[in-house]
Structure formats: structure tokens, C-alpha cells
Amino acid sequence: MSDLRFDPVSGHWTVIAGNRNDRPVEFLPLERVQKRLICPFCGGNEQETPPTKMMYASDGSQMESSPDENGNEHDRWSSRVVPNKYSAFCELKNFDERAAGAEEPLEGVPEVSTSKVAHGPYFRSALPGPQEIIIPSRRHILSMSSLYDDELKVLFRANQDRLQSMRDCETAKHAMLFMNCRSEAGASLEHIHLQLIGSPVVSEHLKRRVERNRLHLDTHKESLMASLLKWEIEQESRIIYQAKYFTVVCPFASRFPFQVWIVPNDPSVSFLEADEDVRDELAFMSRDVIRRLEEALDSPSYNFLMHMAPFGQMAADHWYLEFFPRTTRAAGFELGTDIWVNPIAPELAAKRLRS
Ligand SMILES: [Zn+2]
Structure with missing residues (x-):
């Protein structure tokens, strides 16, 4: 059972997620655990996960789940979505049905109170x-850099679909889509997968971000990210490259070495409403950024995530993707002050990633 706790000293929410003690422990030293022999995310092992929530074929179309008597899927999928077995928040069952307008509380669904007690x-x-896992390949691959073109396109279609579904879920105030890849980035299974978490609360961190955006928009009549992007393009030194719909840049005040943003050139394009061309370009650029990071840093652990404003406040925001290769750890100064020391200038990182 998870517990959401608020610390009035720091203003932080913390999820005390008791059920996660049972999580897979593939990355603990081998002498401490038995290596898992069956990967639950590989095609053919579908019975190892909770039942399929959604499947996508290699052309991006949605497929009906048709498990055999053992719980394995009959058909070859490209992306597969399952509920997170080890969810951080307490579980919300059947959020699709709830989003579709079920009037009576569903059995087993906790009633939603809007305030903390x-x-x-x-x-x-x-x-x-609500929490889901999006598995982007039935092949046992360890990084997004190994995804085929078709798999990538289908993955970003699935990401968009599932985010739309979460937007329509009344309990999710904000959604975070992210990937933890390799052990230092917090992955507990090596087969790559994305996580989508719908948060029932909006953190102080997110509220401050929305407020900064709103202030900038009111003052300058353009989004904060649009102003930053314009300046970065003039400066050139932190730009890795530009394409039709997106620009890749190492942010001016990077907290970590080789931190990378993929920013939409047109702030009015929402990922939730983006058409296929935009989605595909983002998919290919994401794989390209990871390939560049893997080449420059010898296949590091990494996280990437999609920054989006809370639902209902997206008009004033500018979404973007952020990549964090895990080459450093937070130490005392960072933990105590929330001011980070980055030993690699973003100008230098951008130069390395351009070449
Ligand atoms: Zn696998």
C-alpha cells in the first residue's frame, strides 16, 4: 500500500511505496540474487506481466489482446502497454472506464479526495x-538506440495515445512519461521500457515552473522556451543540430554533464495533438541523441523524460524532452542546497555531441 506524504519544511511530496520492495532486482550483485532467467517484457513471455492493456502492430494500428490458455499473446506486437505491477501510487483500476464517464465508483477504486489531510x-x-509500462519492442534490447525505425514510430504513437488517455482520467493532474535505462539510471529490468505515471497531486516544483512560464508569457508575449530557443539559435554554441520540427540543444545552465533537450520549434504544437510527421521526427531524433551520448560517453546509464505542464494548464507551457546521462551523483552540497555543480560546460558537451 502506498502512502503520499507532504513535508511542510521542504514543500516536497514523497510517495512511500511499500509494494516496491518486491520489485525485480536484476541489477543487484549476482552473489546476492539469482539472475532472472525469463524476461517478462520479451515477446512470448506475456504471462509474466499483468494482462495487456493495449497492443500496437508494426504499422502502428491498435491490436486486440488475444492471449492463449497460458496468458501469452497470439499475435506479434510491436509495442505493448501493461499496468505497472509495482506502482508507486496506490492503484487505480480501470482508469479507462472511469475516463469514459462511469458514474458509479468502480469496485476497488478508492474514492478521490481533493485535499491532503x-x-x-x-x-x-x-x-x-494510474501507472503503465510501455514496452517498445518484443526483442530483448538494452537501449533505445537499438530500436528499429518501425518500432520507434509505433512507440511514439503509443506514447501519444496513452498520454491522451491519461489526460482524460479525472484523477491524473499531471503525467510524467520517462525511461530509466541501465542500472545507474534506476532501471530494475534491463529490457527497455517506458513508464507513464499519472500523478494525483501537482508538486511545488511543477507549480513554480508553471508560474515562471506564466510570468514570462505575460511580460514578453511569448513562451519562456520560445525565448530561450531563439537566443540559443543566435548563439549557436550549445546547439547540436536543428531539424524541421525540433532543435537539439545542451541547456545553458545544465545541471549534469551532457544534459540534452529536444525542443519543438513551434511552441504551439502540443505532443498530445502532434501529427505523424512531427511524432516521427521526434522519435528519430530521440534515438539519434541517445546514439550520440552512447558514443561520447561509452554507453552510459541514462534517463529521458517528457516535461509537460499539468493537465488543464498546458496552453501557457512549452513541452520538451530532456536526456540525462548518469555520469555524476548528487553529493552533500547538491542535496543540501539544490544548487548543482557540473564539471562539463554545456558548450563543450554540445561540441562533442555535434562531432
Ligand atoms: Zn526481454
Whole structure:
């Protein structure tokens, strides 16, 4: 059972996720655990995960789940979506049905309260949040750089579909789409997968981001990211490359070495509404960024994530993808001050990634 706790000192929400103690431990030292022999995300092993929520064929079309008597899928899928077996928030069952307008609370679904409740000097909440895993290949591959063209396109179609579905879910105030790749990035299974978490609360961090965006928009009549992008294109030194719909850049105040953004050139294009051309370009650029990082840094662990404003506040925001190769760790100064020390200038990182 998960517990959502609020710390009034730092203003942070924390999920105390008790059920995650049972998570797969593939990356613990071999002497401490038995290596998993069956990968739950490989094609043919579908019975090892919760039942399929959605499957996509290699042309991007949605497929009906048709499991055999063992729970394995009959048909060859390209991307497959399953509920997260080890969810961080408490589980919300059947959020698709709820999004579709079910009037009566569904059995097993906790009632949603909109406010946190006092717990001594603290606050807590037991809000549910939908969570899914998106498996982008039936092949056992360890990085997004190994995805085929077709798999990539289908993956980004699936990402868009599932984000749209989460937007329509009343309990999700914000959605975070991300990938943890390799052990240092927090992956507990090596077969690559994306996670999509619908958060029932909007963190202070996100609220401040929305507020900064709104202030900039009011003052300058363009989004903050549009202003930054214009300046970066003039400066050139941190630009890795530009394409029709997106620009790849190492941000001016990078907190980590080789931090990379993929920013849409047109801030009015929402990922949720993006057409196939835009989606495909983003898919190929994402793989390209990871290939460049793997070449420059000898296949590091990495995270990438999609920054989006909370649902209902997206008009004032500018979404983008961010990549974090894990080459450094937070130490005392970073943990105590939230000011980060980055030993590699983004200008130098961009130069290395361009070549
Ligand atoms: Zn696998």
C-alpha cells in the first residue's frame, strides 16, 4: 500500500511505496540474487506481466489482446502497454472506464479526495494514480538506440495515445512519461521500457515552473522556451543540430554533464495533438541523441523524460524532452542546497555531441 506524504519544511511530496520492495532486482550483485532467467517484457513471455492493456502492430494500428490458455499473446506486437505491477501510487483500476464517464465508483477504486489531510504536524493523502509500462519492442534490447525505425514510430504513437488517455482520467493532474535505462539510471529490468505515471497531486516544483512560464508569457508575449530557443539559435554554441520540427540543444545552465533537450520549434504544437510527421521526427531524433551520448560517453546509464505542464494548464507551457546521462551523483552540497555543480560546460558537451 502506498502512502503520499507532504513535508511542510521542504514543500516536497514523497510517495512511500511499500509494494516496491518486491520489485525485480536484476541489477543487484549476482552473489546476492539469482539472475532472472525469463524476461517478462520479451515477446512470448506475456504471462509474466499483468494482462495487456493495449497492443500496437508494426504499422502502428491498435491490436486486440488475444492471449492463449497460458496468458501469452497470439499475435506479434510491436509495442505493448501493461499496468505497472509495482506502482508507486496506490492503484487505480480501470482508469479507462472511469475516463469514459462511469458514474458509479468502480469496485476497488478508492474514492478521490481533493485535499491532503493533517497527520500530526504533517499532511498525507491516499490518492490513486494510474501507472503503465510501455514496452517498445518484443526483442530483448538494452537501449533505445537499438530500436528499429518501425518500432520507434509505433512507440511514439503509443506514447501519444496513452498520454491522451491519461489526460482524460479525472484523477491524473499531471503525467510524467520517462525511461530509466541501465542500472545507474534506476532501471530494475534491463529490457527497455517506458513508464507513464499519472500523478494525483501537482508538486511545488511543477507549480513554480508553471508560474515562471506564466510570468514570462505575460511580460514578453511569448513562451519562456520560445525565448530561450531563439537566443540559443543566435548563439549557436550549445546547439547540436536543428531539424524541421525540433532543435537539439545542451541547456545553458545544465545541471549534469551532457544534459540534452529536444525542443519543438513551434511552441504551439502540443505532443498530445502532434501529427505523424512531427511524432516521427521526434522519435528519430530521440534515438539519434541517445546514439550520440552512447558514443561520447561509452554507453552510459541514462534517463529521458517528457516535461509537460499539468493537465488543464498546458496552453501557457512549452513541452520538451530532456536526456540525462548518469555520469555524476548528487553529493552533500547538491542535496543540501539544490544548487548543482557540473564539471562539463554545456558548450563543450554540445561540441562533442555535434562531432
Ligand atoms: Zn526481454
